[in-house]
Amino acid sequence: MTELGLRLAVSLTQIAAVTGIVIVTVLLLTLAERKVLGWMQDRMGPMEVGPYGTLQPFADAIKLFFKEDLVPAGANKFLFTMAPILALIPALIGFAVIPWGPNVTYEIGGLSIKPFIISDINIGILYILAFASIGAYGIILGGWASNSKYSLLGGLRSAAQVISYELNVGLSIVGVLLIAGSLSLVKITDAQAGGFWNWYAFAFPAPQLFALVVYVISAVAETNRVPFDLPEAESELVAGFFTEYSGLRFAFFYLAEYANMVLVSCVATALFLGGWNAPYPGTLIGYLGLPSFAWVENTMWFAFKTYSFLFLFFWLRATLPRLRYDQLMRFGWKVMLPIALANIVVTALAVFFFG
């Protein structure tokens, strides 16, 4: 009984830590995005709150917290309230299966603890994809429940977009799964140890570079980011599905969007770029004779790779204009999908003959 309690306490601590890290990352991202975008466009970004605008996320959070919570007339109140929660929870829940650091086990008081892995379920990646799809419900329902044409159009666009690009995300991942022979993110990451030539993006039998490109593009589309931000196209639909939202519910949608960005970056890192593995065999700290602290370097590598992906998101947003809707659909179905399918065939053959 006490062991169960201890395990529960450890798990809850891990969950709290990971959620905390994700929320802090989202806070950082909101600032970093505006700063990076500003710098790329010869602006300064937020400069007023705190030194060089560093406290801007907190100001935003406080503002959103105290804003009036409006429900438009004629809105479906239940779904209107449910939608932000439906969007946020799937975004946060996916982090449960992400391996943040090396798969080491510590024995503390008769308990075996894996500090960097909350749960190693054997269908990890499937679980993430499933919840990412549920996240789309939040957007669609939010758009429908608002009783506003802009919201509804945003929700509809989102539905079509998510269906088109979920498929590509799933298919681009299949190549990796074929090589790794497992759906568990922990096993997939472990299999990529020992240098960047073992990462699945570059690994021998079938380099998954095309799959990586397809995954990243589809991930951008799935998280509704520029240039695929049609569900919230501000020049056409005011703010798309969250036009009518304000205050804390708006904050939930915002949080969900950024948490989703972090999640897809984490998945891309874990699947294609070796997760927490350094791009050279072993770790520098390990070579220095402190193998018990190698996790510091490993988690740093994970963070670095994830943040590189997030930077790519900002970079794309600073550069590209929005796609037209038919272009989006044509690109998804007639370009991305065949590439992903061809990648599966090539990978399957390569794994069969060389694997």
Added chain:
Amino acid sequence: MAPPATTGRLNLLEWLKTITFYELLVGMKTTLSHLLHYKPITLQYPHEKRTLPDNYRGMLALLRYDDGTEKCVGCDLCEAACPSRVIRVVSAEVPGEPTKRYSKEYYMDMTRCLFCGMCVDACPVDALGMTREFEWAVYDKRQLHLNKAQLLAIGDRSYPVREKRLELQHPNTAFFNVAFQHIPQKSE
């Protein structure tokens, strides 16, 4: 120069550019170079302000002569010149001096003003001036409906150096006293 794309044959280079997202990469290179050579053109406005050009057309003001008398002679020309009907002048005789006129009331509705400066050009006595004030944001639009006292106050704080008044130079004198002397006066 790109070759004409109407040949019908697949141009290999164009095709390669398409499948490698070449144009996107060029764009991304541009944004990245702006990030690396970061040189903002932003001015942190409330903290630092840009230098205004010499001919800056800001808030309108009524001016005075150096002895403190108003320049305005109530001729209504500014009202006539204004394209957006900002100005309303109520002209009247100077009490005790029937040859001279002045603006009894003078209103400007600055919510409509487009700062073209035509009123300033139209004024025969240079009684109107454009100041360099531009921070006139208010919470209540009615505060932008200015009367004569307010306009004079703006002129007082923006034009510390006033024009010298010469009695005979006054166009009022020249116009009303000389030119219309032959017109028979109204009997009272």
